Amino acid sequence: MGSVMRRPTIMDVARAAGVSKGAVSYALNGRPGVSEATRARILAVARELGWAPSNPARALAPGGRVGAIGMVVDRPARSLGIEPFFMRLVSGIETELTSSGIDLMLQVTEDVAAELAVYRRWATERRVDGVIMVDLRVEDPRPALARDLPLPAVILGGPEGTGGVPCLYTDDAVSVREVVHYLAALGHRRIVRVAGPEFFAHTRSRTEAFREAARLAGVAEARTVHADYTGEEGARVTRRLLATADPPTALVYDNDLMAVAALGVASEMGVDVPGRLSIVAWDDSALCRLVRPSLTAIARDVVGNGREAARMLGGLLAEERVDDVETPPGELRPRGSTGPLSH
Amino acid sequence: MGSVMRRPTIMDVARAAGVSKGAVSYALNGRPGVSEATRARILAVARELGWAPSNPARALAPGGRVGAIGMVVDRPARSLGIEPFFMRLVSGIETELTSSGIDLMLQVTEDVAAELAVYRRWATERRVDGVIMVDLRVEDPRPALARDLPLPAVILGGPEGTGGVPCLYTDDAVSVREVVHYLAALGHRRIVRVAGPEFFAHTRSRTEAFREAARLAGVAEARTVHADYTGEEGARVTRRLLATADPPTALVYDNDLMAVAALGVASEMGVDVPGRLSIVAWDDSALCRLVRPSLTAIARDVVGNGREAARMLGGLLAEERVDDVETPPGELRPRGSTGPLSH
DNA sequence: CCCGATGGCTTAACCGGTTCAGCGAAGCAG
DNA sequence: CTGCTTCGCTGAACCGGTTAAGCCATCGGG
Incomplete structure (x- = not known):
C-alpha cells in the first residue's frame, strides 16, 4: 500500500529467515543440505512473503529449463477457426502440463517455411524446452531440424519418416x-x-x-x-x-x-x-x-493423444528414454448419415 | 559436427570481433556507443556464428521483458474444441505479435478460480509481460487482480466493470x-x-x-x-x-x-x-x-479484434497511454435460416 | 583423547544478457 | 598550448536463481 511492492526475491527470503540464499534454494527445492527445522522456517517465510521463483532466472542458471513447450499450427487461416481438432489437442496437452507448471506456447503459421523459422527461433532464443509437432508430411523437414538444432520434439504421426524423433501414431x-x-x-x-x-x-x-x-x-x-x-x-x-x-x-x-x-x-x-x-x-x-x-x-481420442504427447515430451525433457507409442485405431461410430441405398 | 555445438553467447561474438561484450550489446540493439564500422563488423560476426539472444538472459536483466503474453480460456472443455471463436481470436492476436517477436501462451482452465491462479502464477513467476482477458463477467474479479499483481492487461469486453483496465468493446x-x-x-x-x-x-x-x-x-x-x-x-x-x-x-x-x-x-x-x-x-x-x-x-471481426487487442497490449507494455477502443457493431448477415412465416 | 566422517550452512561462481560509470584519444574552441 | 567536450570503447555491476566447494561444529569409533 503506498509504495510499489517489488516482487520478493530469494534474497529477501534469505534475509527474513536469517540464512544465506543458497540455503533458501536448497530448502525450496526439497534438496538435502538444510535441517528440517530450517527448511520449515524458510518455507514459512517464503509463503508469508508470497515468494515465487523467477522463471527467467531459473532458466538462465546452468542446466535450467524454460518451463514451456511449443506447438506450431500450420493450416490455412480460414479453416483454423473452425477446425475442432487443434483446440481439443491443446486442451489435452494442457491437462498433462498443468500439474508440472509447464506452459504451452501456440503459434499459427501460414506455411512450412514459417513453421521451421519458428522452431529455429524458439530453439536459438531458448523460448521453449521442446515442441510437439503435428501434421507430419511426406518428406517432412522437421525431424531433421529438431535433431540439428537440437530441439526436443514429439511428433503426432508416423511412425515412418520421423527420423528418430519419438512419435505417437495410429494405424x-x-x-x-x-x-x-x-x-x-x-x-x-x-x-x-x-x-x-x-x-x-x-x-x-x-x-x-x-x-x-x-x-x-x-x-x-x-x-x-x-x-x-x-x-x-x-x-x-x-x-x-x-x-x-x-x-x-x-x-x-x-x-x-x-x-x-x-x-x-x-x-x-x-x-x-x-x-x-x-x-x-x-x-x-x-x-x-x-x-x-x-x-x-x-x-479418435484427440484429447487423450494430446495428453499422451505432452507426457512423452515431458519424459524426453527429463532425459528419459521415450519410445514410439501406438494409440488404438479410431473407431467407427455409425449414425444417421450412412445406410443402405433406398430404391 | 563431431563435438556438440554450444549455442554462441554474446561473449563468443565479442571475442570473435575483438571487442567487449558491452560493445556487442550496443551494436546488436542498434544503440549508440559504437562506431558504424565496428557495428557492421559485430553484426557480421554475430550472423556468421548464428548468434541469437538468450531470452531468459534478456528477461532477467534489469527492466527486461519476457517477450510473451498470455491468454486464459475459461470455458467448459466440451464446448472448447468446437467453439470457433477462440482460434480465430488467437490467429488475430498472432498476426499482430509475429512482427515483434512476442509469443503467445495459451492456457485452458475449468473455472474462474483456476484462471485467477494462472494470472497470479504468470505474474509472480514472470512468465508473461501481460495478458489478454476474454469473457468479461458481471463483478469480474480479474481487473482488480490485474491492478494488484500488477499485471498489464487488456480486456475484450466492457466498457463497464473493467476497473481501469484498457478494453476493446462493442456496443x-x-x-x-x-x-x-x-x-x-x-x-x-x-x-x-x-x-x-x-x-x-x-x-x-x-x-x-x-x-x-x-x-x-x-x-x-x-x-x-x-x-x-x-x-x-x-x-x-x-x-x-x-x-x-x-x-x-x-x-x-x-x-x-x-x-x-x-x-x-x-x-x-x-x-x-x-x-x-x-x-x-x-x-x-x-x-x-x-x-x-x-x-x-x-x-463480428473476431480476427481483427484479436489483432487490435494485441496491439493495445503492446502499447501498454511500451508504457504508452492506451485508451478504450470501441469496435464497429456486429452486422446482420441475413441468410436462409430466417424469413417470414409461411401459412 | 584424537581423528575422520557427517550434517548444516556459507561463500562464491556461474548462466547471458543490459547498462552505467569511467577512461583514453581525438577534436575543437579560445 | 591548454582545457573542455565528445566519441568509442572497456570494465564491472546487476538481474535472481542454482550449485560446487569449503568451512565449522558435532558426533561416533577406536
Missing part, C-alpha cells in the same frame, strides 16, 4: 478397412474418399489403405480426391462429385468439417442422405452429433 | 436492435433469445438491449433463456422451447454452435426453417455458411 489402415467394409456391407460399390492434402503423411497412408481395402471388399469403384480441409473446398469437391453421370453412393471425408459441408451440399442438391448418399467423417467432434442427419464418424 | 445493443427489428419486420411476434450464461457481462447487456428493442419494435413476447454455449445444451433448450403449446417463431442464439444445434433439433422435430421457425446466430463463422439452411448471423 489408420484399421479404421479405413472398417469403414470400407461397413459401406460395402451396406451395398455401396462406388465410394469416393475426399482426403486432405496429398503432402500429409497420414493422407498418403490412408489412401493406400483405402485402395487396398476396397479391393479386398470388392468395391468396384473406389478413388481418392484431395481437398484442403476447409468447408468451402469440401463443398466444392462434393458438388462436383455429385454432379457426375454416375455419382458415388458413399463419400468418406478426412475431417469433420468437410463432411458437414457435404451434408449441406447434398441437401442443396436434393440428394437424400442416407437414402441416396452415405457420408462418413474422419474425426468425431460434437459437430458430427449436432447436424442432421448426424454424421457417422471415426472417433 | 451489442446496436446489433440486438437490428436483429429484433429485422425479425419483427418479417412478422415475428414471439421471439426467444437463447443466451450464454448470465454471469457474462455481454450476456446481461444484450439481454437488456433485447428487452428494450422488443418493446420498441412491438414484439409482444420476447424473453431470454440461458444456456452454456455448448451444442448439447443449445439442443436441449431448443427442444423444450419448440415443444410448448405456443412455440416461438424466431430464436436468437448467442453463439453459432447453439444455433447449429437448433437447426438439427428443428429438423428432427419436423419444424420447417424458416417456414415455421427463424434462427439467428451470434458470431458468424464458416460453420454458419456450411449448414442448410445457412444461418443468418451477426458477424
Whole structure:
C-alpha cells in the first residue's frame, strides 16, 4: 500500500529467515543440505512473503529449463477457426502440463517455411524446452531440424519418416478397412474418399489403405480426391462429385468439417442422405452429433493423444528414454448419415 | 559436427570481433556507443556464428521483458474444441505479435478460480509481460487482480466493470436492435433469445438491449433463456422451447454452435426453417455458411479484434497511454435460416 | 583423547544478457 | 598550448536463481 511492492526475491527470503540464499534454494527445492527445522522456517517465510521463483532466472542458471513447450499450427487461416481438432489437442496437452507448471506456447503459421523459422527461433532464443509437432508430411523437414538444432520434439504421426524423433501414431489402415467394409456391407460399390492434402503423411497412408481395402471388399469403384480441409473446398469437391453421370453412393471425408459441408451440399442438391448418399467423417467432434442427419464418424481420442504427447515430451525433457507409442485405431461410430441405398 | 555445438553467447561474438561484450550489446540493439564500422563488423560476426539472444538472459536483466503474453480460456472443455471463436481470436492476436517477436501462451482452465491462479502464477513467476482477458463477467474479479499483481492487461469486453483496465468493446445493443427489428419486420411476434450464461457481462447487456428493442419494435413476447454455449445444451433448450403449446417463431442464439444445434433439433422435430421457425446466430463463422439452411448471423471481426487487442497490449507494455477502443457493431448477415412465416 | 566422517550452512561462481560509470584519444574552441 | 567536450570503447555491476566447494561444529569409533 503506498509504495510499489517489488516482487520478493530469494534474497529477501534469505534475509527474513536469517540464512544465506543458497540455503533458501536448497530448502525450496526439497534438496538435502538444510535441517528440517530450517527448511520449515524458510518455507514459512517464503509463503508469508508470497515468494515465487523467477522463471527467467531459473532458466538462465546452468542446466535450467524454460518451463514451456511449443506447438506450431500450420493450416490455412480460414479453416483454423473452425477446425475442432487443434483446440481439443491443446486442451489435452494442457491437462498433462498443468500439474508440472509447464506452459504451452501456440503459434499459427501460414506455411512450412514459417513453421521451421519458428522452431529455429524458439530453439536459438531458448523460448521453449521442446515442441510437439503435428501434421507430419511426406518428406517432412522437421525431424531433421529438431535433431540439428537440437530441439526436443514429439511428433503426432508416423511412425515412418520421423527420423528418430519419438512419435505417437495410429494405424489408420484399421479404421479405413472398417469403414470400407461397413459401406460395402451396406451395398455401396462406388465410394469416393475426399482426403486432405496429398503432402500429409497420414493422407498418403490412408489412401493406400483405402485402395487396398476396397479391393479386398470388392468395391468396384473406389478413388481418392484431395481437398484442403476447409468447408468451402469440401463443398466444392462434393458438388462436383455429385454432379457426375454416375455419382458415388458413399463419400468418406478426412475431417469433420468437410463432411458437414457435404451434408449441406447434398441437401442443396436434393440428394437424400442416407437414402441416396452415405457420408462418413474422419474425426468425431460434437459437430458430427449436432447436424442432421448426424454424421457417422471415426472417433479418435484427440484429447487423450494430446495428453499422451505432452507426457512423452515431458519424459524426453527429463532425459528419459521415450519410445514410439501406438494409440488404438479410431473407431467407427455409425449414425444417421450412412445406410443402405433406398430404391 | 563431431563435438556438440554450444549455442554462441554474446561473449563468443565479442571475442570473435575483438571487442567487449558491452560493445556487442550496443551494436546488436542498434544503440549508440559504437562506431558504424565496428557495428557492421559485430553484426557480421554475430550472423556468421548464428548468434541469437538468450531470452531468459534478456528477461532477467534489469527492466527486461519476457517477450510473451498470455491468454486464459475459461470455458467448459466440451464446448472448447468446437467453439470457433477462440482460434480465430488467437490467429488475430498472432498476426499482430509475429512482427515483434512476442509469443503467445495459451492456457485452458475449468473455472474462474483456476484462471485467477494462472494470472497470479504468470505474474509472480514472470512468465508473461501481460495478458489478454476474454469473457468479461458481471463483478469480474480479474481487473482488480490485474491492478494488484500488477499485471498489464487488456480486456475484450466492457466498457463497464473493467476497473481501469484498457478494453476493446462493442456496443451489442446496436446489433440486438437490428436483429429484433429485422425479425419483427418479417412478422415475428414471439421471439426467444437463447443466451450464454448470465454471469457474462455481454450476456446481461444484450439481454437488456433485447428487452428494450422488443418493446420498441412491438414484439409482444420476447424473453431470454440461458444456456452454456455448448451444442448439447443449445439442443436441449431448443427442444423444450419448440415443444410448448405456443412455440416461438424466431430464436436468437448467442453463439453459432447453439444455433447449429437448433437447426438439427428443428429438423428432427419436423419444424420447417424458416417456414415455421427463424434462427439467428451470434458470431458468424464458416460453420454458419456450411449448414442448410445457412444461418443468418451477426458477424463480428473476431480476427481483427484479436489483432487490435494485441496491439493495445503492446502499447501498454511500451508504457504508452492506451485508451478504450470501441469496435464497429456486429452486422446482420441475413441468410436462409430466417424469413417470414409461411401459412 | 584424537581423528575422520557427517550434517548444516556459507561463500562464491556461474548462466547471458543490459547498462552505467569511467577512461583514453581525438577534436575543437579560445 | 591548454582545457573542455565528445566519441568509442572497456570494465564491472546487476538481474535472481542454482550449485560446487569449503568451512565449522558435532558426533561416533577406536
